[in-house]
Amino acid sequence: MKISIFKIIIFSFVIFFLLVFWLGLKKNNNYDTNNIIGNKISNFQLSSIYNNKSISEEVLKKNKFTLINFFASWCAPCRTEHKYLLNLSNKNDDVKILGINFKDKKNNAISFLNELGNPYDFVAEDTEGKASIFFGIYGIPESVLVDSELVIIKKIVGPIDLEQYEAILQLTQ
Amino acid sequence: MLSNIGEILVFLILASSFLIIYNAYLDIKIRNQIVKKTIYNLSLFQITFTILSFFTLIIGFIHSDFSLINVYENSHTAKPLFYKIAGTWGNHEGSLLLWINILVLFSFLFLIFNFRHNKKFRLCTLIFQNILIIGFVVFLLLNSNPFSSIYPVPLEGLGLNPILQDPALAIHPPLLYVGFVGCSIYFSAAMASMFSEYKGKEFALSIKSWVQISWCFQTLGITVGSIWAYYELGWGGFWFWDPVENASLLPWFAITALMHSVMVLEKRNTLYAWVIILCLLTFILSVTGTFLVRSGILNSVHTFASDPSRGIYILLFLGMMIFASLIIFFNKHKKESYNFNLKTRETFILVNNWFMAFFLVTVLVGTLYPIFLDVITDVKISVGPPFYNIVIIPLIVPFIILMTVGPQFKWINSQDIKFNKNIFVFFGAVIINLFIYYFFGSYSILTNLIFIVAIFLILQCFLDAKKSFSKNKKFEYPRIISHLGFGLLVLSIGINHQYSLEVDFNLKVGENKKVNNYEIFFENIKIEQNKNYKSVIGNFKLTDLKKNSVQYLDPEIRVYSDPETLTYEAAIKSRITSDFYLTMSNVSRSEYYNIKFQNKPFMIWIWISAFIIASGGFVQLVLKKNEN
Numbered sequence A: 001m002k003i004s005i006f007k008i009i010i011f012s013f014v015i016f017f018l019l020v021f022w023l024g025l026k027k028n029n030n031y032d033t034n035n036i037i038g039n040k041i042s043n044f045q046l047s048s049i050y051n052n053k054s055i056s057e058e059v060l061k062k063n064k065f066t067l068i069n070f071f072a073s074w075c076a077p078c079r080t081e082h083k084y085l086l087n088l089s090n091k092n093d094d095v096k097i098l099g100i101n102f103k104d105k106k107n108n109a110i111s112f113l114n115e116l117g118n119p120y121d122f123v124a125e126d127t128e129g130k131a132s133i134f135f136g137i138y139g140i141p142e143s144v145l146v147d148s149e150l151v152i153i154k155k156i157v158g159p160i161d162l163e164q165y166e167a168i169l170q171l172t173q
Numbered sequence B: 001m002l003s004n005i006g007e008i009l010v011f012l013i014l015a016s017s018f019l020i021i022y023n024a025y026l027d028i029k030i031r032n033q034i035v036k037k038t039i040y041n042l043s044l045f046q047i048t049f050t051i052l053s054f055f056t057l058i059i060g061f062i063h064s065d066f067s068l069i070n071v072y073e074n075s076h077t078a079k080p081l082f083y084k085i086a087g088t089w090g091n092h093e094g095s096l097l098l099w100i101n102i103l104v105l106f107s108f109l110f111l112i113f114n115f116r117h118n119k120k121f122r123l124c125t126l127i128f129q130n131i132l133i134i135g136f137v138v139f140l141l142l143n144s145n146p147f148s149s150i151y152p153v154p155l156e157g158l159g160l161n162p163i164l165q166d167p168a169l170a171i172h173p174p175l176l177y178v179g180f181v182g183c184s185i186y187f188s189a190a191m192a193s194m195f196s197e198y199k200g201k202e203f204a205l206s207i208k209s210w211v212q213i214s215w216c217f218q219t220l221g222i223t224v225g226s227i228w229a230y231y232e233l234g235w236g237g238f239w240f241w242d243p244v245e246n247a248s249l250l251p252w253f254a255i256t257a258l259m260h261s262v263m264v265l266e267k268r269n270t271l272y273a274w275v276i277i278l279c280l281l282t283f284i285l286s287v288t289g290t291f292l293v294r295s296g297i298l299n300s301v302h303t304f305a306s307d308p309s310r311g312i313y314i315l316l317f318l319g320m321m322i323f324a325s326l327i328i329f330f331n332k333h334k335k336e337s338y339n340f341n342l343k344t345r346e347t348f349i350l351v352n353n354w355f356m357a358f359f360l361v362t363v364l365v366g367t368l369y370p371i372f373l374d375v376i377t378d379v380k381i382s383v384g385p386p387f388y389n390i391v392i393i394p395l396i397v398p399f400i401i402l403m404t405v406g407p408q409f410k411w412i413n414s415q416d417i418k419f420n421k422n423i424f425v426f427f428g429a430v431i432i433n434l435f436i437y438y439f440f441g442s443y444s445i446l447t448n449l450i451f452i453v454a455i456f457l458i459l460q461c462f463l464d465a466k467k468s469f470s471k472n473k474k475f476e477y478p479r480i481i482s483h484l485g486f487g488l489l490v491l492s493i494g495i496n497h498q499y500s501l502e503v504d505f506n507l508k509v510g511e512n513k514k515v516n517n518y519e520i521f522f523e524n525i526k527i528e529q530n531k532n533y534k535s536v537i538g539n540f541k542l543t544d545l546k547k548n549s550v551q552y553l554d555p556e557i558r559v560y561s562d563p564e565t566l567t568y569e570a571a572i573k574s575r576i577t578s579d580f581y582l583t584m585s586n587v588s589r590s591e592y593y594n595i596k597f598q599n600k601p602f603m604i605w606i607w608i609s610a611f612i613i614a615s616g617g618f619v620q621l622v623l624k625k626n627e628n
Helices: A005-027 A057-061 A078-090 A106-116 A133-136 A163-173 B002-030 B037-063 B069-074 B082-091 B093-115 B119-142 B165-195 B200-232 B244-268 B270-294 B309-331 B344-376 B385-408 B420-439 B445-472 B474-499 B605-626
Strands: A045-047 A054-056 A065-071 A095-102 A122-126 A142-147 A152-155 B501-507 B511-513 B516-530 B534-544 B551-553 B556-560 B565-569 B572-573 B577-586 B592-602
Touching: A005 B309, A005 B344, A054 A057, A065 A078, A065 A133, A078 A095, A078 A163, A095 A133, A106 A122, A152 A163, B002 B037, B002 B119, B037 B069, B037 B082, B037 B093, B037 B119, B069 B093, B069 B501, B082 B093, B082 B165, B093 B119, B093 B165, B093 B200, B119 B165, B119 B309, B165 B200, B165 B244, B165 B270, B165 B309, B200 B244, B200 B270, B200 B605, B244 B270, B244 B474, B270 B309, B344 B385, B385 B420, B385 B445, B385 B474, B385 B592, B445 B474, B474 B592, B474 B605, B516 B592, B534 B577, B551 B572, B551 B577, B556 B577, B565 B577, B577 B605
Parallel strands: A065 A095, A095 A122
Antiparallel strands: A045 A054, A045 A122, A065 A142, A142 A152, B501 B592, B511 B516, B516 B534, B534 B551, B534 B556, B556 B565, B572 B577, B577 B592
């Protein structure tokens, strides 16, 4: 086979493609709960559901711990974990709760909170569910516990139950 | 027990592949044109073992033999028999076994039916095909064994994803597989052709039927998948430019280009290198699609059974295939001289190929770009319909014009052709479009153009049909049928897109709602207990106030028990002119239900025209059989 520039280009293209695929495979672990622990949440910008004020990482850095909880009015399991969130916000002042309203309508979310009680210190909206991708969220309810440096110390997939609730209390003492 | 039988059969497939390669290699050296009897016998054994292994798995599913992990994970005793059987290929491991079945089947059929062709070429094809078979069987054994057993044997299975329990989806994978895996045979044939110097017209004739068969099945498979999405996913659309749908479209573009250019190779004995490239590309794209879907590298509604370790293996295999085909191609490629007149059919076929290549690249870029961006820069984006609509739709206009005019030309030379009639037809199309525009409401310039060219193509196809019927030119039928189907498809998609009505609202029992000319009345709600799910059925009365006609629609919410899942079944009333589409979903803690009502004109014509496109290919096969 004679070597020509054209052939070199074709081969490099193929190698590049295969390499990217290979890297893509290795990378594909952002849905793995274990791997996200220890990661730092990088800059995000969300707006509050009540007054469109922006909520960013600066706000969370003031808290000792923040539990970021993803919820929606249409999500049935979110209702089952709600009592734990309410308890948490009453019992433990070190933990502030940021609720991110996922793919929901504003009015529905507000009436949801009026009906069940509002455990959140901040409520942000993510109407299109795009911002939630950065937190590695793929279904709700999901929660992420971060410290004042915004390092993730725990991630909970699915509704918070008694066991998870106690684990949060222990971690934040 | 079944586990052992299945595994032994798979090992026997592997052994017969090695024996076939060895014997074929020995036989190539013998200078005659008769293929040894041993090779036929070995192939016959191989196909028997393969089909038996698949039946073993089906039996495992029918008898709910949960000692097989695969059955345990994907079946359940309460499932209807039909879905137990369909469950065999509704999962990764079983579908890989189906994949191997088709590889072996095509290998066997190619050997038997191509007896007129050169011996060295046939044996080389057999060798390459068996290398592919070995690759996939090893993958099956190492990574995705459907016959792995589990002990202690569980009493009950986990069940099949309820969204997959649908008749359209039960036949969708086998159809697509025949289409995609069928491409393997002319991948092997192209490699063999380069090795054995069996080129030109003869080569074209040897692969033509196989290209047509796999094209037909791909077209059908994609259509059935689209129908499933329409009925089952509850979105009321038929194409979402979802990465997995795109993965099935990529080989389709390549194969459509191939199906056209293989005719040029047959008639004019030119474009050999291009046909070889397309042969190789079609199967490479099929495997790429499999890689994208199965490895979990893409996230989409369709991604099922994703597992990175599978990805590594498929990627390795894909890499080897691409490198092997590139190296062989570059080594064997000789410069061809091209001699095309502008006004000939072959020139237009070449233009078709350029369009197909463009569509292919567009969809490829749209599908792969998010992956590349994610890997290289960590930015996550998704490429959606707007991108494809902007890039592809305007090009449909020149594409259809050339598609209409092209077949009017003859092969090699057609200087004396006049276009008076075509211009006449074109004006006919413009007038029909004006009528639609005037009576049904205005639309954009681009939509106008699309309607005009689509109608132009349809009218011209009817004229062509009349002409070839009176002159008894049967060989023109398949082309006319498929092109007519395509024209209809574009027109119905256009109309559907233009005149769809979609509304969303909340309703409780006893209430009614007016939408345009329609009144929707929520009569009552029923709860039914079925074999493996509970269903909440809403009864709706839909009154067309203009025509004073009444329809009843009963959408459903199904609660499946194993695994516990909710699915929303749309109520669809298909009519010749339009579909009524109604879904309902519950709003928690209230007696209201969320209702989505759509009126989608010409919906059924989209499916009909897709079937017409595919049937063109089948007509071709039947005609060819009669000719022989």
